[in-house]
Amino acid sequence: MHHILIIDDDESVRDVLEAFFKEKGFNVTAAADGQSGLDLLKQEKFDLFFVDLVMPGMGGLDVLREASALHINTPAIVITAFGTVKTAIEAMRLGAFDYITKPFILEELLIVVNRSLDVSKLQKENVMLKRQLKQKYDFHRLTGNSPQMQKVYELIEKIADTDSTVLIYGESGTGKELVAKTIHFNSSRAQNPFVPMNCAAIPKDLLESELFGHEKGAFTGAINTRIGRFELANGGTILLDEIGDLHPSLQVKLLRVLQEREFERVGSTKTIKVDVRILAATNKDLEKATREGTFREDLYYRLNVIPLHIPPLRKRREDIPVLIEDFMNNFSKKKKKEPLKILPEALECLMNYRWPGNVRELENLIERMVILNDGGIVTADDLPERFHSTRGGQIHKSLPLTSSGVMLLPQEGVDLNAMLNEIEKSLILQAMERVGGVKSKAAGILGLNRTTLIEKLKKKGIDVQSPETTQQHNQ
Numbered sequence: 118m119h120h121i122l123i124i125d126d127d128e129s130v131r132d133v134l135e136a137f138f139k140e141k142g143f144n145v146t147a148a149a150d151g152q153s154g155l156d157l158l159k160q161e162k163f164d165l166f167f168v169d170l171v172m173p174g175m176g177g178l179d180v181l182r183e184a185s186a187l188h189i190n191t192p193a194i195v196i197t198a199f200g201t202v203k204t205a206i207e208a209m210r211l212g213a214f215d216y217i218t219k220p221f222i223l224e225e226l227l228i229v230v231n232r233s234l235d236v237s238k239l240q241k242e243n244v245m246l247k248r249q250l251k252q253k254y255d256f257h258r259l260t261g262n263s264p265q266m267q268k269v270y271e272l273i274e275k276i277a278d279t280d281s282t283v284l285i286y287g288e289s290g291t292g293k294e295l296v297a298k299t300i301h302f303n304s305s306r307a308q309n310p311f312v313p314m315n316c317a318a319i320p321k322d323l324l325e326s327e328l329f330g331h332e333k334g335a336f337t338g339a340i341n342t343r344i345g346r347f348e349l350a351n352g353g354t355i356l357l358d359e360i361g362d363l364h365p366s367l368q369v370k371l372l373r374v375l376q377e378r379e380f381e382r383v384g385s386t387k388t389i390k391v392d393v394r395i396l397a398a399t400n401k402d403l404e405k406a407t408r409e410g411t412f413r414e415d416l417y418y419r420l421n422v423i424p425l426h427i428p429p430l431r432k433r434r435e436d437i438p439v440l441i442e443d444f445m446n447n448f449s450k451k452k453k454k455e456p457l458k459i460l461p462e463a464l465e466c467l468m469n470y471r472w473p474g475n476v477r478e479l480e481n482l483i484e485r486m487v488i489l490n491d492g493g494i495v496t497a498d499d500l501p502e503r504f505h506s507t508r509g510g511q512i513h514k515s516l517p518l519t520s521s522g523v524m525l526l527p528q529e530g531v532d533l534n535a536m537l538n539e540i541e542k543s544l545i546l547q548a549m550e551r552v553g554g555v556k557s558k559a560a561g562i563l564g565l566n567r568t569t570l571i572e573k574l575k576k577k578g579i580d581v582q583s584p585e586t587t588q589q590h591n592q
């Protein structure tokens with residue numbers, strides 16, 4: 118059954134419309150002024166509403182304006198007195214679907230209403246189609262096929278279209294915001310706003326008003342009433358980023374929003390209800406923070422409904438080449454340049470690097486290379502200094518040895534994959550040198566078959582001279 122809201126200060130109009138539409142099988146609610154009509158629109162889902170243009174207090178145009186600011190996309194039909202058609206057109210500009218002039222013929226109303234409901238149904242279908250496209254698009258944005266990332270995708274798929282709170286963990290630059298967006302754009306809230314909010318970037322005094330809004334005059338500087346992020350996100354999703362840095366006084370307030378989905382603007386006592394899906398992100402160990410008393414335990418449990426961990430890039434090195442290729446293509450297209458070719462030696466440095474800044478660091482590096490590199494080819498020497506320590510076997514050479522020659526695991530640990538790579542490369546190079554570059558012989562003393570050795574040489578970018586020339590050198 119379709120649900121209609123009637124906002125009109127004229128009781129007789131309300132009564133007539135209510136009786137008529139009820140008789141036609143609609144579910145009808147009526148409001149006697151603009152503000153209470155708007156409050157109803159915020160709280161409930163209507164298929165359509167009528168609003169009178171001229172009402173004492175909040176008029177019809179204000180209702181339309183506020184509704185559109187709150188991303189309420191319920192179709193509106195404006196009721197105007199004869200002779201105010203100009204204002205009605207203004208109302209259409211503000212998003213009203215149609216208008217009717219008083220006095221009206223009831224049967225005509227029914228036509229207008231049905232037409233509006235049909236169009237709105239089409240629009241919804243269109244949004245759905247767009248959403249499906251978006252889904253594909255957004256899953257593409259997340260690059261990486263490592264088993265760890267596949268687990269992330271599986272979880273996203275399971276939880277996206279629920280209203281559950283998700284707590285996204287990950288070091289800086291691992292893609293927390295991108296994952297949050299992917300969740301939002303794959304939910305039925307996709308056509309409503311995604312509102313990110315960095316809890317660490319805004320001073321505590323301003324943060325409350327930023328989150329919940331404020332009334333005019335609530336504090337010095339509050340010249341106008343302002344809508345907070347929670348109201349902006351109504352119908353959609355809010356991302357509370359760096360939640361671990363949220364000041365304790367705001368932790369209490371947030372807890373209430375999580376529990377009740379309601380709050381008050383600063384300087385107001387009026388409770389506002391919102392329908393917002395909450396995602397939070399952090400690079401801190403929140404559980405530890407609760408033990409240390411800097412983060413409320415009750416809030417932690419409310420947020421940690423579904424934990425989603427994004428592993429650091431160094432724990433999923435096989436994603437590095439695909440990410441490079443992606444970024445390379447994107448930036449080259451953007452800067453209208455040919456994609457660069459990365460030599461295996463350079464790729465190896467990139468694969469072995471620790472990536473403290475994770476995917477963001479990689480993205481920035483590729484952007485810089487695309488802009489600065491003119492030769493079209495990236496060698497290891499083109500990479501910034503910090504990448505060179507992973508070259509030429511320095512990793513294992515720098516490890517201390519015991520008197521019996523056993524490597525000691527240093528206090529800070531090691532990067533085992535990178536180390537094994539280095540050791541492998543160094544032994545292959547030594548073997549090749551010893552046998553004068555004859556691959557079958559080198560393979561023999563390494564206990565590999567020839568094709569495996571050739572593969573490894575290629576992968577490691579070891580430049581192989583032909584045996585003949587090498588042998589000549591040796592003679």
Ligand SMILES: Nc1ncnc2c1ncn2[C@@H]1O[C@H](COP(=O)(O)OP(=O)(O)OP(=O)(O)O)[C@@H](O)[C@H]1O
Nearest residue numbers: 258259260261288289290291292293294295476477
């Ligand atoms: N898997 C991925 N595929 C493609 N791009 C990615 C991926 N992960 C991250 N990025 C890109 O890396 C950059 C950093 O990602 P994002 O801002 O989501 O990270 P973050 O974890 O929120 O970082 P911070 O902790 O610093 O806020 C963005 O430009 C994002 O598009």
Ligand SMILES: [Mg+2]
Nearest residue numbers: 293294358398
């Ligand atoms: Mg972020």
